[in-house]
Amino acid sequence: MDNNRRPDNMARITTKELAEAFIAEQIELVRKQVGDKKVLLALSGGVDSSVVAALLIKAIGKQLVCVHVNHGLMRKDESENVIKLFEGELDANLIYVDATDRFLGLLENVSEPEKKRKIIGAEFINVFAEEARKLDDIDYLAQGTIYPDILESIKQAEGKKAVKSHHNVGGLPEDLKFELVEPIKLLFKDEVRVVGEALGLPHAMVYRQPFPGPGLGVRCLGAITRDRLHALREADAILREEFDKNGLAGKVWQYFVVIPDIKSVGVKDDSRYEGWPAIIRAVNTKDAMTATIEEIPYALLHHLTYRITHEVEGINRVLLDLTPKPIGTIEWE
Ligand code: XMP
Helix, strand or coil, rough: CCCCCCCCCCCCCCHHHHHHHHHHHHHHHHHHHHHHCCCEEEEECCHHHHHEEEEEEEHHHHHHHEEECCCCCCHHHHHHHHHHHHHHHHHEEEEEEEEHHHHHHHHHHCCCCHHHHHHHHHHHHHHHHHHHHHHEEEEEEEECCCCHHHHHHHHHHHHCCCCCCCCCCCCCCCCCEEEECCCCCCCCCHHHHHHHHHHHCCHHHHHCCCCCCCHHHCCCCCCCCCCHHHHHHHHHHHHHHHHHHCCCCCCCCCCEECCCCCEEEEECCCEEEHHHHHHHEEEEECCCCCCCECCCCHHHHHHHHHHHHCCCEEECCCCCCCEEECCCCCCCC
């Protein structure tokens, strides 16, 4: 049997009971697979890797070694929250690597979107591989592969072209040969969330909006600079806070801020004030292949404009992106 194909008779995991049965089964399988050996996991803090981490902590405790790489393109407080939850609450064996300077150094003056993606993806593997080499007794690599990833690889193997080079850990260097542990590879995203909640992960983490591997790097358009990246992080935090407060967070699939590499003239305290525009994008979709625009109440848009332009240094305009997918992709790069 091809164990990368979901069996036709596999029941959809929709309830806590079904999730618990799945978890119990996977715990057994993982224990049988790895014995007393150690397992490495790149823990980004996204839903998939977090669910795998929580599942493996239950199955093998400290035999799981999580590596969280902060590439400097995370959202506000994101790495801190990963550490708080996994190290603080779940007692995970967690290695934190702040690689901000490495990534931002490599990205300096690089404005071509695919080149940026490739640099971020490759450097992620470099940093992760360096950490893996420091640990000499690891035999297994756990991954948060889910069924849509497998379907996507099948599609690509059949010769269909991807629109963007998405990055996930994979393609580790030759000297690092691990056997894979992929406990959620036959699950769809909605099932991963049900399993995550059954594992006791916080609702906000399990239902959080998707965040691309290259992070804010694909939203700080063109060549990334630290000041514009900082402005983006702050503006994005305001948008997320207001969506949470106004009941939109659970309703809108993905919402974020983009900052292009252009400045316009403004006025502040009676003086000329050149600044970047913050672009708000809020979309709904089922599968990310197409997307529609979520309407944001005008009062909230005015409030967001006020807060972002008054609280974030360097932003003097707020714009709204009304473009569906297609023609625009969800991310700008
Ligand atoms: P696009 O921009 O292609 O995005 O319409 C579709 C969805 O994929 C997310 N995205 C990524 N996810 N790694 C990921 O794991 C990536 O490199 C990546 N790039 C885009 C995007 O946020 C949207 O949800």
